Amino acid sequence: MKNVFIHHVYFWLKNTDSKDDLATLVAxxxxxxxxxxxxSFHIGKPAATSRExxxxxxxxxxxxxxxxxxxxxxxxxxxxxxxxxxTCQHLWSKVIVYDxxxx
Amino acid sequence: MKNVFIHHVYFWLKNTDSKDDLATLVAxxxxxxxxxxxxSFHIGKPAATSRExxxxxxxxxxxxxxxxxxxxxxxxxxxxxxxxxxTCQHLWSKVIVYDxxxx
Numbered sequence: 001m002k003n004v005f006i007h008h009v010y011f012w013l014k015n016t017d018s019k020d021d022l023a024t025l026v027a028x029x030x031x032x033x034x035x036x037x038x039x040s041f042h043i044g045k046p047a048a049t050s051r052e053x054x055x056x057x058x059x060x061x062x063x064x065x066x067x068x069x070x071x072x073x074x075x076x077x078x079x080x081x082x083x084x085x086x087t088c089q090h091l092w093s094k095v096i097v098y099d100x101x102x103x
Numbered sequence: 104m105k106n107v108f109i110h111h112v113y114f115w116l117k118n119t120d121s122k123d124d125l126a127t128l129v130a131x132x133x134x135x136x137x138x139x140x141x142x143s144f145h146i147g148k149p150a151a152t153s154r155e156x157x158x159x160x161x162x163x164x165x166x167x168x169x170x171x172x173x174x175x176x177x178x179x180x181x182x183x184x185x186x187x188x189x190t191c192q193h194l195w196s197k198v199i200v201y202d203x204x205x206x
Contacts, residue, residue, distance in 0.1 A: 044203025100147030
């Protein structure tokens with residue numbers, strides 16, 4: 001992959017064992033995936049891997065590919081995104097975001 | 104993206120300001136990208152974004168897509184991968200890995 005902006009978000013749930021909260025967050029991300037500037041997306045959960053360097057403590061991985069930073073910036077203020085934050089932010093206790101562009 | 108195993112690694116350099124070390128790590132990853140089971144890859148650096156939730160402190164992002172866990176497992180023991188670790192591990196001070204599969 002070249003000429004891409006990767007926006008990778010990891011969510012930790014407030015109610016770590018709540019399957020309902022997990023399902024609500026995933027449903028919210030599915031709606032969020034309709035934002036126009038998203039090229040492709042992946043909604044993930046931790047894989048069944050375990051080594052010292054692996055952080056498998058998160059609940060949901062949200063990986064987005066954009067064509068460029070401008071498209072990612074547009075996503076941040078997209079009404080669909082703002083609605084997602086408003087309706088889902090009570091679900092998570094922690095979020096880490098890593099934004100990457102070509103070296 | 105569906106039916107995918109995302110292996111996303113973030114590297115922090117020991118010599119944080121060394122452009123040579125950064126270039127050596129990137130060159131190592133370019134060689135590493137030839138592992139047979141990798142579907143696609145991205146070698147990244149932090150984007151020019153800054154919010155409270157964004158961790159932009161890493162030096163290099165290494166994002167790999169595999170068809171499934173078996174292919175990722177094969178990558179872990181691929182001689183090209185073992186050679187990469189042997190020749191490049193002196194460069195980094197910290198590595199965090201997030202492995203994700205479809206929810």
